[in-house]
Amino acid sequence: xxxxxxxxxxxxxxxxxxxxxxxxxxxxxxxxxxxxxxxxxxxxxxxxxxxxxxxxxxxxxxxxxxxxxxxxxxxxxxxxxxxxxxxxxxxxxxxxxxxxxxxxxxxxxxxxxxxxxxxxxxxxxxxxxxxxxxxxxxxxxxxxxxxxxxxxxxxxxxxxxxxxxxxxxxxxxxxxxxxxxxxxxxxxxxxxxxxxxxxxxxxxxxxxxxxxxxxxxxxxxxxxxxxxxxxxxxxxxxxxxxxxxxxxxxxxxxxxxxxxxxxxxxxxxxxxxxxxxxxxxxxxxxxxxxxxxxxx
Numbered sequence: 001x002x003x004x005x006x007x008x009x010x011x012x013x014x015x016x017x018x019x020x021x022x023x024x025x026x027x028x029x030x031x032x033x034x035x036x037x038x039x040x041x042x043x044x045x046x047x048x049x050x051x052x053x054x055x056x057x058x059x060x061x062x063x064x065x066x067x068x069x070x071x072x073x074x075x076x077x078x079x080x081x082x083x084x085x086x087x088x089x090x091x092x093x094x095x096x097x098x099x100x101x102x103x104x105x106x107x108x109x110x111x112x113x114x115x116x117x118x119x120x121x122x123x124x125x126x127x128x129x130x131x132x133x134x135x136x137x138x139x140x141x142x143x144x145x146x147x148x149x150x151x152x153x154x155x156x157x158x159x160x161x162x163x164x165x166x167x168x169x170x171x172x173x174x175x176x177x178x179x180x181x182x183x184x185x186x187x188x189x190x191x192x193x194x195x196x197x198x199x200x201x202x203x204x205x206x207x208x209x210x211x212x213x214x215x216x217x218x219x220x221x222x223x224x225x226x227x228x229x230x231x232x233x234x235x236x237x238x239x240x241x242x243x244x245x246x247x248x249x250x251x252x253x254x255x256x257x258x259x260x261x262x263x264x265x266x267x268x269x270x271x272x273x274x275x276x277x278x279x280x281x282x283x284x285x286x287x288x289x290x291x292x293x294x295x296x
Contacts, residue, residue: 002129002132002149002173002174002198002200002201003129003149003173003174003176003191003194003195003198003201004092004118004120004127004129004174004176004194005068005092005127005129005132005133005135005174006129006132006133007032007034007132007133008034009033009034009067009068009092009133010034010036010064010065010066010067010068011028011033011034011035011036011066011068011069011070011133011135012035012036012037012038012039012057012060012061012064012066012068012069012070012090013025013035013037013038013039013051013069013070013071013072014038014039014057014069014070014071014072014073014081014084014085015038015039015040015071015072015073015077015081016038016039016040016048016049016051016053016072017038017040017043017046017048017053018040018072018073020072020096021038021072022048022049024072024136024137025038025049025051025070026049027134027140028070028133028134028135029049031133031134031140032131032132032133033132033133033134033135034133035051036051036064036065036066037051037052037053037054037060037063037064037066038051038052038053038054038060039053039054039055039056039057039059039060040053040055041055041056042055043055044056044059052064056084056088057069057084057085057087057088057090058084058087058088060088061088061089061090066090067090067091067092068090068091068092068093068094068135069085069090069092069093069094070093070094070096070126070135070136071085071093071094071095071096071097072096072097073097074097075097075098075099075100075101075104075122076101076104078095078097078100078104078108078122079100079104079107079108079111081095082095082108082111082112082117082119083108083111085117086111086112086115086117089116089117090116090117091116091117091118092117092118092119092120092127092135093117093118093119093120093185094119094120094121094124094126094127094135094136095119095120095121095122095123095124095179095185096121096122096123096124096125096126096136096137097121097122097123098122098123098180098181099123099181100122100123100181102182102183105122105181105182105183105184106183108185109183109185112185118185118186118190119184119185119186120135120176120177120178120179120184120185120186121177121178121179121181121184121185122179122181122184122185123155123179123180123181123184124136124155124177124178124179124180124184125137125138125155125158125159125177126138126176126177127174127175127176127177128140128143128172128174128175129173129174129175130143130144130145130146130171130172130173130175131143131145132145136177138175139159142159142162142163142166143162143171143172143175144165144166144170144171144172145171145172145173146165146170146171146172146173147170147171147173147200147201147202147203148165148170148171148172148173148201148202148203148204148205148285149172149173149174149175149191149195149198149201149203149204149205150162150165150172150174150175150176150204150205150206150207151175151176151178151188151191151192151195151204151205151206151207152176152177152178152205152206152207153178153179153180153188153207153208153209153214153236154177154180154207154209154236155177155179155180157207157234157236157278158175158177158207160207160278161175161205161207161234161278161281162175164205164278164279164281164282164285165205165281165282165285167282168281168282168283168285168286168289169286170285170289173195173198173200173201174195174198174201176191178191178214187214187217187218188206188208188214188215188217188218188221189217189218189221192204192206192218192221192222192231193221195229196225196227196228196229201229202229202230203229203230203231203232203285203288204229204230204231204232205231205232205233205234205281205285206218206231206232206233206234206272207233207234207235207236207278208233208234208235208236208263208267209235209236209237210235210236210237210259210260210263211237211258212258213258215233215235215263215266215267216258216262216263216266218267219266219267219269219270219272220266220270222270222271222272223269223270223271228271230273230288231272231273232272232273232274232275232281232284232285232288233264233267233272233273233274233275234274234275234276234277234278234281235260235263235264235267235274236260236278237260273288
């Protein structure tokens with residue numbers, strides 16, 4: 001296994017009878033993901049995609065022992081869906097919806113504080129452990145089991161990072177898209193803590209973006225580690241004029257005063273190998289392979 005999900009995860013889909021959920025859950029089932037139940041209020045007692053449908057998450061947990069959820073619910077319904085998952089004690093929730101209201105996300109962060117539930121997203125492609133589990137909308141055909149972890153703030157560039165590991169002749173342990181909305185659940189530090197402890201991850205590719213201080217926080221965490229795995233980092237947004245206001249809550253807080261170069265400098269100073277072009281990631285992975293003995 002790798003981090004957060006594997007072939008033994010018992011997965012629930014919230015909003016399973018919707019069109020997008022039906023499409024992606026069918027693909028996840030075909031991929032081998034252990035999806036065991038769904039929830040759609042008012043449709044409990046039915047079957048969908050060969051899976052039992054329940055009215056509530058709590059009922060699904062009691063009947064099937066699910067421990068993870070991927071939700072395909074409208075943005076306006078995300079807060080209550082996350083609340084329900086957290087109150088039922090799920091370990092992981094993946095939220096695909098974009099445009100979740102900022103006020104709702106602030107309340108969601110409070111709901112999750114002190115709970116066992118980790119949130120990936122919203123507005124994320126999700127999480128995939130190649131060959132084992134797919135929770136979200138990742139194009140599963142581009143992934144290969146391996147030992148490079150990937151965590152990214154940019155959904156599209158997450159796919160580019162996957163391609164770069166393949167160009168290096170390597171596969172991925174787990175791939176996580178943090179989310180493109182203003183406020184999201186798990187951040188770089190949360191995910192890196194898992195990767196640093198994972199026996200099946202040898203190195204990490206970290207894709208940052210303009211806005212906020214997420215990369216600086218990750219750099220400070222990485223600097224503090226006594227025993228660490230190599231990280232190759234890239235920060236998107238170099239071509240955006242300085243002072244341009246991004247749509248991230250963190251950029252509103254920092255008033256656009258933190259540039260891409262500031263982020264790269266912080267990462268470099270912490271010992272992260274930073275590339276200026278995402279297409280250079282595979283070269284750095286190949287350079288790491290010999291002295292670090294990275295496995296393909």
